[in-house]
Amino acid sequence: MTIVDAVVVGAGHNGLVAANLLADAGWDVLVLEAAATPGGAIRSAEVTAPGYLSDLYSSFYPLGYASPVMRRLRLTDHGLAWRHAPDVLTHLLPDGRAATLNRRPETTAASVEAFAAGDGARWLDAYAEWRAISDRLLAALFTPFPPVVGTAGLLRRLRVAGALRMARRLILPVRRLSDELFRGEGAAALLAGCALHTDLSTEDAGSGVYGWLLAMLGQERGWPVPIGGAQRITEALVARLRVRGGRIEYGVRVDRVLTARGRAVGVSTVDGRRWQARRAVLADVPAPALYLDLVGAAQLPPRLVEELAHFRWDGSTVKVDWALSAPMPWKNRAAAGAGTIHVGGDLNGLTRYAAALACGEVPEDPFLIIGQLTTTDPSRSPAGTESLWGYTHLPFRREWSADDVLAHVERMEAVLEDHAPGFGRLVVGRHVAGPADLERANPSLVGGAIGGGTSSAYQQLFLRPVPGLGRADTPVDRLFLASSSAHPGGGVHGGPGANAARAALARDRALTGDAYRLAVSAAHRAIYR
Template identity: 70%
Template sequence: MQSADAIVVGAGHNGLVAANLLADAGWSVLVLEATPHPGGAVRSGYVTAPGYLSDLFSSFYPLGFASPVLNHLGLGDHGLRWTHAPDVLTHLFPDGRAATINRDLARTMESLEAFAPGDGQKWKNAYDEWLSVSDAMLNTILTPFPPVRHGVSVVRRLGAGGSLRLARRLLLSVREMGSEMFAGDGGTLLMAGCALHTDLSPEEAGGGVYGWLLAMLGQQYGWPVPVGGAQRITDALVARLEQRGGRIVYDAPVERVLIARGKAMGVLSAGEPYRAYRAVVADVPAPALYLDLVGERWLPPRLVEDLAHFRWDGATVKVDWAVRRKMPWKNPAAAGAGTVHLGADLNGLTRYAAKLATDEVPQHPFLLLGQMTTADPGHSPEGTESLWSYTHLPHRGHWDPDEIAAHVERMESVIEEHAPGFKQEVVGRNVFSPADMQSENPSLVGGALGGGTAAAFQQLFLRPIPSLGRADTPVDRLFMASSSAHPGGGVHGAPGSNGARAALARDRALLGDAYRGVISTGNKLIYKS
């Protein structure tokens, strides 16, 4: 029987973060990964045409670049380097106008000033407000709930009145937030497009915070990509873990968490037991962890009832293209942007979100599009573009291949509207349907990227369900470290960090004063004389 202090279920980036932090604490760590590859949704590959590298799932990483969790790991020492597109983000309007974020604040202000006099200064004012709280805000968001210490820091910086105004802003829909901050459409659309990286509509309470956060991070840090593709993040995490003695076993799907007397003792994979001496840390979605790996026998009945109301975020269709020349944008403002939002103005975004909410397929979808070679020239030959785009669909159990093919045609038609001649320049294409995504990464259930909805009723102490707002679970020595846990989706490593911290805290509490003379050496506990 193989054994370790900690068994980590899943080698997604959160599982790898947890494994690294536990290894840093001197624990022996064994990671079991269901697929042949580490990284989960942080991977790259050649799937369109020779010489065209694609980031298979996630791509641009403002939260990853700014994350105190990932920065603490020093991944630069293991080969991770970052690069930026000339422009961070451009939102193309249906009428041909464009709003652009550039890391040069003056250039962003100039773009927004074209929509309404004074909006450039209003953007600067919003950015100055962000800078006053950005460090404390990121630490508040990316640490375990309740974030007492960093929350107090925000209050001290803003004062009582400023803190209340910030709290109000965090509850606004992105439409309301934009209307209060800007006179023209440009600033609002930049934030609204960012908010729709989640499954929230422009009208939904609490949606504004996502748009504000991503837009302000774009202004402060940009939306960088790893040199050589998303895989470099995973490669760095794996290299760091192995340097510290951690091990990863691939093609090892976990079937069950082994529990005795209410404690997680290990896991079962392919009929083989793996012993965990101190903790099992699971980077898997909440329903899979509790209902499949643990089972109702070990769970409070109310928890099982609450899981029936767990809501996934929307399904996703992602397409990668190999384009033999640079994109033929009608508006040249899009040419230098790493990320382009297109297909809708604010009302169009509301209609698009309403279709998804009513289980309908949007006939004119809103697209998030990435120009990877523009951001990192190594993604394809000079003068070409490695392109991707994704859009959301309703979360369903099954999609017919013909439905997916028809929606890919709609996606390409939206791009063609803004870049005439695009289709004839495509020399290779890869489509990931929702089912394909789940096949590649079992945690992307039904093509859901966020581990569960970003709606306010499933956030903070309500994530994944009421009473489970932390990494701890009802099973002793079992901890959740996936995006189903607070603070949710995105490549920032916080759920993995929170899971590892909870495991370490539980271990310290277990030892306590009565066990001061006990030291851990590998897999055994030895008493000092």
């Protein structure tokens, strides 16, 4: 039996972040990964044509680039380097017009001004408001719930009246927020398209804050990619962990969290081995997998098991990579320099798209999030070509037929052909990953859901993954949830992994650890009795 201080289940980026922080504290850390390689949903490979590098899952990282968690790890010391496209984002409207977000605020302002007089100044005002609070807001977002220190800093800056207005903004639908901030379609499309990076609709409570957050992060810091592929993030996390003495075992599938007297003491794996953890077990797996598969309902409060029946996944995803022999022939050349392009709807069109998903229907006019990887990072394909990346959503289902997926890919390509005539003739290679393909390659992407659970307000903060503490602590002592199913949720920012590591360290402190355990245990008894 191998004995270590902490076992981390899963070498996705959250698991690797947690392992790094525990190793920084001097712990002997072992990461067990079922796959042959690390990274979870942060991996790259040549899957379309030789010489064309694709990001297999996630790509473009405004949250990862801005996250205080990732910045404190100083991954640039371990080989990670970032690159920005000339423009951050372009939203193509059905009538051919385009709204463009550029890291120069004046350039963005000029783009949205073309849609409505005064919107340029309104954009600059909104950005100034963001700049005044962005550091404090990000600090609050990426710390355990409740974010006492970060929120206190925000309150000092905003004061009572400003805090009340901010609280209202946090729950507004993106349509309403756009109406209040702007007059024209351009700025509204930028916000709404950003909001639909989640599984929310333009009418859902809380969708406004996602659109505002991603748009303003793009304005302030951009949406960069790692030079040489998303895999570079994973490689930097692994290299950093090894320097600090942490270890990773690959091809090792955990099938059970071992407990004794209500405490996690290690894990077992499908090959019959046992791995003892003296201090903590941290799991970078979806909440249902941790609680129902690895722990088991018999070891949990019945109320928690009942609540898990209401856990909601985000939508299924269809992801396509294309190798193009030349740059995209966009009708509106405003899209030519953008790293990310939103294609397929004005505000009303986005509402109809989201409504179809909510009704369990396949949208006839899909909204596409497109990435021009070579435009952003020329190392991704030969000179004069483009490595193109794109995805859209389907209603959540565990099973989608190959025919259904390919039919939807045809819809995606028809949208692209409409906005970039001749696109199809440039395709020299294509790789399609439907919901089942995504889950098969990474079991944490259940049904092709990429967010670890819905971003809806009813499954955020202290309601994530189920009503509770909103923290990484579980009802099993020294067992911590470190995946995007935990607060602060999906995205490549390391928040859930960092929160789990902080909780494990707090539980283990010599003088206060027992008091921490008793407080968490009492809270869980009150919630799940």
